[in-house]
Amino acid sequence: MALHIQRMIKELTACGAAARFLLEAMACAVLQDPNDRTIYSAKALAKQFQLSETLVSAALAELLSVGLVCRLSQVAGRGRPTIRYLLAAGAIATLRANQCPYRLHSQHLQRLFSGAAMVTDRLGEPKEGRKERAAITRLGKPAPRGARGQLSACNRLLLGVLLAHADRFGVVQGVGNVDLRRATGLDTDSLRYRLQRLVALGLVRRWVPGLSSSVFSGGKISSTYYLNLNHPIFAVKSSTAVMVHVARDWDGKRIDHGEILRRDMQAHRSRHGETQSETPGAVIRFLAGQKIEVFELLQHMLLRHASDLLSRHWLDLDRVHPIDAGWLLANIAAALRKSLALEDGQANTELEEVVEHFGRLVFDIAREFKVRFDQVTWIGFEPGCLSILPASANAGYQVITLVLQPPPLGAPECMVLRETRHGVVEPKTWETEAEMPLKDRQFCGLASSPARRLVMG
Template sequence: MIIFGIHMLISLLSLDLGRLDSKARFTLASFYLRYEFTATGPITIDELAGCLGVPTRESANTLNLLVKESILIATAALAQRAGRLKKSFRIHDDVVNKLGIARLISRPIDLAPHFGAVEHLIKRPYIHATRPDVEIYSMPTVKAEQTRAAVPNRTSLLSRSNRLLLAVLSAHADRFGVVNSLGNVELCRLTGLEQISLKQRIKKLVEMGFIRRHVPGVASPIYAEKLKSSYVLNLNHRQITLGTDKIGFVVHECADEWADDVRYIGDVWFDLERWRNSATKHKYSLPELSTPASVLRLFRRAPKHAIEQLQFFLSGCVTDLLARHWEQLDVAKSDFFLGVRGNISAFFRKPMRDVEDASSLDETEIIDFLWEMTIQFARVCKVRFSRIDGLAWSSLNFRLLPSDLRLGYSCLGMLLDGGAGSGRMLREVGEHAGTTKITTEALCPAELREKAGLLTPARAKAV
């Protein structure tokens, strides 16, 4: 019954509710968690505000809007005594019908796994606006006789609009917290936020570590279709988990020089930057760079987030290779490698052209380069993660984390499904290596988390 109720909340957060702003939508979600489809009974606005954890004035405004837009029904109580007006509120029948239809066509429950996080973000009175390693669980003291919650301190608590945004993202995330099914227009519709406000809030949530990584969507002539924004939510943020990690993680750090010899998409970006940068003393020519000329010409004017979208896609290919073929990955020639090549080819628009003069590019060279690089990187990941004690990778469900393009590959990060409370870190220096178990992700050094993709660095550092 609890799962059904939370599933209905996720359906409620996914409904098209017209002109409701983010505050009204948060109030509606809180109302549902408190009353579901039953009526409140006679209650004042002040009392209802306390039950919903929303300031009285804001509650009065949002409830009026919800009634005006036929989302809620308000019925005045009969035979009232002198004092503040009491009304009974309930969710409108039309909304109930929409929820019934939405439940029939929405994705299965097991594909929306973060019910607890969604409920927590809406229902919990206080969520602090802090970095993920800050330990704050206490709430302001409220006297027992008080019937309404204290108004939150806006300077130290996460705003209700930001909480709603995180709840909507969590409702659409996979088991690892990855969201790539929502474009900005759709996200604005679901949250009631404006485009400018949405971008500012996402940036703030990334800075506070509630979102590990965000890559904006891109409509590029390079790719076969328009790509929606990608998000990786931090399911282990202490303000969401209350100190107990919900998902496992692994960090492998290699301090040896050979870690810098690993070629992956970050090196393509590095070559592209050197080729395009006219401010340097030495103007690099295409033959001087290790990335094939056809690849660099294809991405001649691509912004960073367009390359990051490719990185997200290729990291998914690496994850799929490792998860499906861990034991067979070292075989020189295998049929599943051809499947990866086909997926990479389908990711790009054909024919491939140089945007400067529309000349045709060598598609085979481009696809083969990215394909071989992906397979090689998957093999490197297998070697490095195999050295971590206590994990049978062939039987685990995991996802490789894409890190900042400029930070190199001395650190690699992996998220583990079903590995709550299990964190491991391995640091290799020469012949010395040792696996360290970590009880919570917040105890892993911040610098390693940034390099491994568990957090977005405050400022990208070139390596």
């Protein structure tokens, strides 16, 4: 799924993010009313979307320069003529000919591009904190909308692009920085800052940065974003629920499979390969020379595959009959890059060993999740209704988190299951995630710590 303006992305090449946001908002109005021929003024648009008139005027000028809006001058007595705008006939025709209404997350997207007030605070900021923030900058100029709590046009557009590519759990995969820059018109630095801003506001739960490495197919892997579909700013009925399991008697262990891979690689490098290793030699050779971020991303990859396995085979994981995992091994192999350092035959054998090992790890993770959530005997989990949300990097498998869509019957929006003794959990529920203490939300992966410069700013 894409935004309406995606049909005109070539014409928008010279336009910035604010102009694209404005065009998407105008497109939504036109497509909702087939007879709409609304004539706009910069002042009216600024008031409707709670933006500065200067920003709106500049955005309209950009759209005018590429022929997507038309300008009308209307003389009303003496003085300067009132300048008004309307969508160009060609733009309207393009929108209606290629009309593709929002499907997933339509309520969220419609609110983003409406005139609704979208005021929110940084995570952990007391309500009085925003009121105390100056309405002007240190230089005496009016502070940007974001500094006063109002989600800016550029941030709304970026969030809209992410929502348009998110699955029903709010997970965005396979959308690289190049794609985001092309869709939003933001440059690299601005894109990174605005992504950090969405994290600081709690609209993006987790941002797992991609990277380049010979381990992955194509030499790189894109970032993954976990959106908070239940954020109060959307003001829509909760469509997902989150459930967290916290194990007891963890004895300070924080090791996950990515950490085990890295540990075994370190032992191999330090010439202690004779010590017992949980990782086969083929995997160690495949990962030789990789930096620590690769192992963190491999852990994330394993969790995403485990999420697919749980979603497809929740009811089958504890049964005697084996599960046909051909699709899983194929997906793992597709994500990895074939080694070229060995002869073809040997390289294929090595890669098969690597894929099979990762497949076993995925099954281990999926079974661990199922065993622990099966302690909740009063809630039934259905195949296809769940997705793993990675917890804090410091939590290991002590904390495991699921996003449920639709929520199972009887499940609250937010539930934490704390293991009191082996096989027995004590639930604690909240009507909304926002009621949960911020440190607990961050530990469970429901929110991330904001970038330092956003905390200090």
